[in-house]
Amino acid sequence: MKDVVTFFLYGIFEPGVVLFLGLSLLGLQAPYRRIALYSVITGAVLWVGIHYVIFPSFSTKLLLTLVVSFVITFLIIGIPLPQTLGVTLFSQAFLIGLRFLMSPLIVQIAQGIQGKYRQEFIHIGGGWLVATVLLAIAFGFRFLHWKKQRQIEDADRVVNPEHHIEFLLQSITGLVGLITVFQFVVLIYNPQMSIFILGTTIPAKVLNPFVGLFALTFLAGALFIRQEIQHYYRMAVRGAELQYQLQSAKEITRRYRIDQHEYLNQMQVISGFIQLGKPECALEYIQGYNEKQRQEYRLAEIAKPEVAAILLSKMASARDEGIDMGVAVHNNLEQLPLRVDENVTLIGNLLQNAIEATKKLEAEERYVHVTLDSDEESHLIIVRNSGPTIPPELLNHIFEFGVSSKNSDNNGIGLAPVHSIIHKHQGRIDIASEAQSTTFTLRIPFAQKK
Numbered sequence: 001m002k003d004v005v006t007f008f009l010y011g012i013f014e015p016g017v018v019l020f021l022g023l024s025l026l027g028l029q030a031p032y033r034r035i036a037l038y039s040v041i042t043g044a045v046l047w048v049g050i051h052y053v054i055f056p057s058f059s060t061k062l063l064l065t066l067v068v069s070f071v072i073t074f075l076i077i078g079i080p081l082p083q084t085l086g087v088t089l090f091s092q093a094f095l096i097g098l099r100f101l102m103s104p105l106i107v108q109i110a111q112g113i114q115g116k117y118r119q120e121f122i123h124i125g126g127g128w129l130v131a132t133v134l135l136a137i138a139f140g141f142r143f144l145h146w147k148k149q150r151q152i153e154d155a156d157r158v159v160n161p162e163h164h165i166e167f168l169l170q171s172i173t174g175l176v177g178l179i180t181v182f183q184f185v186v187l188i189y190n191p192q193m194s195i196f197i198l199g200t201t202i203p204a205k206v207l208n209p210f211v212g213l214f215a216l217t218f219l220a221g222a223l224f225i226r227q228e229i230q231h232y233y234r235m236a237v238r239g240a241e242l243q244y245q246l247q248s249a250k251e252i253t254r255r256y257r258i259d260q261h262e263y264l265n266q267m268q269v270i271s272g273f274i275q276l277g278k279p280e281c282a283l284e285y286i287q288g289y290n291e292k293q294r295q296e297y298r299l300a301e302i303a304k305p306e307v308a309a310i311l312l313s314k315m316a317s318a319r320d321e322g323i324d325m326g327v328a329v330h331n332n333l334e335q336l337p338l339r340v341d342e343n344v345t346l347i348g349n350l351l352q353n354a355i356e357a358t359k360k361l362e363a364e365e366r367y368v369h370v371t372l373d374s375d376e377e378s379h380l381i382i383v384r385n386s387g388p389t390i391p392p393e394l395l396n397h398i399f400e401f402g403v404s405s406k407n408s409d410n411n412g413i414g415l416a417p418v419h420s421i422i423h424k425h426q427g428r429i430d431i432a433s434e435a436q437s438t439t440f441t442l443r444i445p446f447a448q449k450k
Contacts, residue, residue, distance in 0.1 A: 010127040012043035017131045022091030024138035303334035314351040323366040331374040337447035357387030381442040390433040
């Protein structure tokens with residue numbers, strides 16, 4: 001009778017919890033109705049098999065559990081065979097490992113319960129304690145896979161997202177390793193301990209031949225999952241870079257179309273000067289236009305198309321704002337070690353900050369000058385702009401989120417990711433703010449040649 005109560009209060013639920021964990025570990029999805037159906041069928045088959053059919057040894061019960069779980073998962077959930085095998089092995093390893101780990105705690109809690117209810121608590125209450133931990137682990141892995149998917153879909157992610165993802169992966173791997181080691185410690189110091197697994201109470205010493213196998217499966221599962229998440233993360237980074245490159249190419253194409261239209265307008269102006277009998281005005285106009293065009297043509301020498309595209313875009317924005325913007329290219333940035341999205345964030349935010357700063361001045365005083373250069377050790381990106389002097393008390397804080405160098409509620413925040421990118425690549429930022437002029441000098445070490 002007790003076994004029947006245990007079955008209805010816990011036994012029919014455990015297979016579904018374990019399956020949900022296995023699916024979560026591998027980043028798979030299944031309808032909850034199918035998981036519930038699987039749980040009831042698997043729980044019933046295992047209960048009958050363990051109590052009435054097979055020889056009651058741990059080895060045969062473990063084999064029956066693995067086979068039944070594998071077959072019913074494949075038939076009801078409908079995932080491919082390799083994934084079915086992975087779900088079955090990893091989830092059962094986690095279940096047995098946590099049962100092994102939490103048994104001392106469950107037994108300790110049961111000491112305060114009256115004798116006739118103690119075994120029921122160990123079987124049912126202890127089972128739900130383990131199931132709760134399994135669900136927490138499952139939702140933790142689902143959160144990781146959700147973050148992974150968000151990174152694949154969102155190319156405009158914040159600077160250095162890999163830091164917290166890598167931290168989570170290392171934490172999970174370390175936790176799994178710690179649990180595995182602790183299993184051996186518990187087994188060594190508690191040889192008389194009993195564990196409720198596979199429907200029966202089993203002495204810990206019976207598990208001696210299986211502990212190594214559980215540990216290896218446990219660790220292999222964690223390492224496999226970590227590798228899978230890292231693989232998808234690399235795909236996300238590469239996808240984001242390709243998207244930025246595509247956007248850069250589109251921006252360059254758009255700018256060339258605008259320039260073609262502008263070129264026709266310039267020809268009409270020159271033709272008008274000549275028709276009015278003012279060739280000297282036409283010559284002066286041509287010389288000024290040629291100087292501007294030479295700057296834009298030099299951008300084609302830059303090895304990073306996204307940098308050229310963002311410079312073209314900001315030059316157009318500056319021109320619309322009545323700002324004189326010039327670019328001097330002495331370094332094509334071929335060895336710049338930044339990713340595509342980092343280049344866009346770095347150059348775009350720095351130039352936008354400079355353009356905003358110049359708006360405080362009269363139109364004839366507005367200018368932004370960019371120099372791409374290098375010294376013996378580093379790439380140099382120098383941005384000099386007119387504008388109000390940055391107060392000395394702000395110089396050490398303008399790279400913090402929420403701090404503005406222009407006394408505005410909406411400006412200055414973009415410098416925080418600039419500092420983050422430079423810090424990541426062991427670079428340096430120098431700031432010189434004088435009367436009506438500010439210069440940012442970014443030093444980024446050359447990429448190491450492999």
